Amino acid sequence: MSTALPLRVLFLVAALAVIATPRTVRAQTPPAANACRTCHASLTDARLATPANVFAQQDIHRESGFGCVDCHGGDATAADKARAHEAARGFKGVPAGQVQIATCARCHSDAELMRRFSPRQRVDQSAEYVTSVHGKRLATGDTQVATCASCHGAHGIRLVKDAKSPVFPTNVAATCGACHASQTHMARYKLTNGSPLPTNQLAEYQRSVHYAALTTGNDLSAPTCNDCHGNHGAAPPGIGSVANVCGTCHAVFSQKFATSVHQQIFDKGCVECHSNHAVMKPSDEMLGTDAHAICTTCHNGKDDKGAVAADAMRGGIERLKTALDRSGALVARLRNAGIETGAEELALGEARVHLTLARTEMHTFDPGHVEPVIAEGLKTVANVESAGARGVAELQYRRRGLALSLGAILLVVVALAMKIRQLDRTLR
């Protein structure tokens, strides 16, 4: 407490100094002269030369007309190093920690300014950052936490929609993992109960259905770290709000779960059954009291109401699946035999929708909600099967008709052949 206060005051002063610096924004017009780049590019020290070279290649700020002095201060027109780096000319060197946040926020939190470059871009990043775990720790003086440049880069910054940007959806996990998967980096952090902070989140996420959808499925809307944790306001979702996080995308499941008995019991909401980072593709085997069923974690025995309910719901789903497989095979057989099955295929599609609905209703954990949906699906399948039986009868009728016709044609052909032979004999 005694050391934190002076540090906070120091950061506040630094931030105020940055904010008070007169703006040198020259939007969309390249700087007239850039002595910074001329000098830095020729330096042999890579630490000093590389940023200038990278900034000169592809950087959204440079392309929008911003120069080195807009972040670093100083005088880009001065020919000698001393004048260019004069504190009186606003030179502040490498912005780090709170200074970096304030440097970026100077433009990115200015709605009027941002409107000129990207009217739809949010301007609350720095406000969100203050609420993040990163921001809170930075405020306590922890300079190892992520700041703007940790994720976006400092020089060579690209738009978020640029596939090469470290914060493009497919790159986010690796960017977060650079720190969070590093045991060395995370060693200094502990959970509230004093245990070490896990570093397996990236490895677990990479096994998940979400990661597969994002990378192999090319679905950029599939969730990555920031979709659940937030980006600028990054923090672990609190217990109790997990269902809300998952419900952002899985809205119907979330609604069903909210009405269930488990809503009150499950501390971690959806995570209790589906895990968090390693979310696997759900299967019907998760439900019931089989060896692979998750319900058995809490529900066991014939007298357990939960086990009975789980078995009832699983049984209904399996009945509908079996009926769908059977009628699907029948319809496929008829289609291959040339019977038009468009209406039956449509009905089968409807029955499959009922299977999906049953799997959704299951999240109420109430067989009373699942059974009517299953019954409706089975009724549709029964109609398909009776239409299929008519199709089989029609097929047999066609085959019999063909056999009779071919028999009749064969008789005529034989008769004609005999007549021709007879005529040929008389011709000779």
Place this chain on the structure above:
Amino acid sequence: MVQRVVDWVDERVDLSGLRHFIAEKGVPVHTQKIWYYLGGMTMFLLAVQIFTGILLLLYYRPSATEAYESVQFIVTRVPFGWLIRNIHSWSANLLMAAAFAHFFSVFLLKSYRKPRELTWLTGILLLFLMLGFGFSGYLLPWNEVSFFATKVGTGIAGAVPIGGKFFLRLLRGGDDVTGATLSRFYGLHVAVLPALTTVLVAVHLLLVQRQGMSVPLSVERRVKAGEPLRQMPFFPHYVLRDVLTWYVAIAIVAALAAFYPWELGKKADSFAAVPPGIRPEWYFLAMFHTLKLVPSHVLGFEGEHLGVVGFGIAALFLVFVPFLDRRSNRGENSPVFTVLALLGLTYLVTFTIIGHYAR
């Protein structure tokens, strides 16, 4: 009863000339006489097409919103509609096969030589009309495959160097394949092409009856040397043989219709992505695959334009074959045209097979 009807007609319209013609008409008998049946077979399959086509017309609706559904109705709800539609589809393919076989047999036997130039000319035009029937009929069910194949096909027609754009718009009824294209193809399929076909078939048959069957050059030379030409009476000897082959053909068509029904597929959707494996009917495959193989630019010309012009020249050559092959007109062997016919046949068969298996 039949005799009484004939007598009744004879009394009013003198049938003696016709009776005499039938009684006197003979068909040459030689080792190559089997090829004579291909003309009759093509004719019979065309009759099947007309008959089943008229039945389909009773229910078919030529609009983008109703065409697919009406065909679906025909094959599911109309009694024996499935049979009629499948016979129409299969018979169309067998008709094309018979027409090509008839064309190559006539070409190789040099039956086009004097005095049968006009018979050849009408036959070639009928072959082109049959291809037109196939192309226009393919779109009528308005399913996904036919929609995109027509898009590709009319696109090729649009590659004609002079007037191609106009021709494309004329065929499509606009810049793209739409309901307007379907209306046009329907009109072509059930009115324009049948009218032209009726006239040409009438002339073709009249010429065949008037000039009699052509005989191979070797047989003709032996006849000129004084050897008698063996013949069989047209009626009933030849007619019964013809009828026998027709029965076999209808048995094959019925079996194909029952065991290998023509798929209706999905309804055409102009906004859907082009499904993989889009290709035209087999009788256009050789041409389609050739155009795929032609480089995009050849000697400064667009490859597709050159390909289309090439096919145009080949078609024109076929029309004028009787006038170009002077040796066979003199009764001499004509090996150059035999080789050309064999090359054409090899090309069509090879490219059709390659085109079928090409991705």
